[in-house]
Amino acid sequence: MHVVAEGSGPPVVLSAGLAMAWFDWDAVAGLLVAAGRTVVRFDRPGHGLSAPAVRPPSAAGEADRIAGLLDALGLGGARVTVAGHSIAGFHAEAFARLYPGRTAAVVLVDGSVEERPRTLLPAIVRTGAARALGRAVTAAGLPAALGPGIRRAVVRASRAGGGQEPAGSGREDPAPRDLVRRCYRTGRVWRGALLENSSYLDVAAEVLALRAEHPLTAPATVLAGYDGTARGPALAWLARQAELADRIGARFEVADPADHLVMLDRPHQVARAVLTASDPGPEGTARA
Known part of the structure; x- marks a missing residue:
């Protein structure tokens, strides 16, 4: 598994979305390192420079992967802030629910949302x-x-x-x-x-089951991308992100203007959300 760890201070794990790579976090990672954080980025199997994937992922398996990675880096005793983009939001939330004692905060960066995942084929x-x-x-x-x-x-x-x-x-x-x-x-x-x-909906269903069985005890932030237009799809996605935040008890923040790749459009806001995630402050929506 390809891993990049840099900086010093409280650890932060950054996990990219489907078909993305560690370098898509470059701007955010630089800001976090400058702010005194140990930043860990990694490529899941078949992504970036990691070895080929041999099996489809699961939410619990990806949570275990993050835990094992931190152990291998000597960070097993530290509470970590985990930020996941898109589908990796499922993995970050799973880690926070399955490893509450190791989680300082969780940030879902325009994370995937599936209210009622259903699969048609085995x-x-x-x-x-x-x-x-x-x-x-x-x-x-x-x-x-x-x-x-x-x-x-x-x-x-x-x-x-x-x-x-x-x-x-x-x-x-x-x-x-x-x-x-x-x-x-x-x-x-x-x-x-x-x-x-191919396992996207299975992972989504697994996260829904985890929500019923494992409380989310760490502070959470949902950072949604919004391009600032009045287009129906953009507003509908924003509403689903707000509902997700309400469902898991997270702080809701809007990155505007930003599309799905929030870490490229608004790296300073993503870094700020990560830095303040463990101290969410007053409830409600924040815009920047």
Whole structure:
């Protein structure tokens, strides 16, 4: 597993969303290190520079992975703030619920929300289809030919204004091109993303079950991205994020303007949310 640990002080774990990598947290990590935090970033199997994924993930398994990582780094005795983006929000919440004595706070950065997850096909069928598609895509040479370009296009579309602003508008992919090529030209990353996506609804259902069985005792923050428009989908997503915060008893904060990749659009706000997560202050919505 590829891990980057830097800085000193109270530990923070940053976990990226589906098909993202450790370097997508670069700006946030730099701010946190400067503020006196030990920042731990890692790539889940099949992501970034980590070894290929061999099995679909589970919420409990990812929580255990974070705990094991902290143990390996000699941070097992410290309370940690865990921040998860998108699907990794499920993993961060699972860690906070399963390891309450090791959690200082949890921050869900535009985290995934599934109120009633339902799967139409058995897990073995979905997993098998994901593996087959991953092998076919790799054999066809698509990652090598198109991988970095797809990554850049998806990042641009997932940033505030990315769907409307022209190239060169400041909403491009800030990741180093050599690292993007190194990661996204390989079939390993695309196979890992497909496999993780195949179990998305299973992980969501598992988190719902954990909420019923394991209270969330650590302070929590839901940081939602909002692009500032009056478009229906944007407002509906904001409402779902607010409902999530209410459901788990978290502080709700809006990052505006920001799209799904909040850590790229509003790194200072993400860093501030992490730094203040264990001291949430008055209840209610904060905008910045």
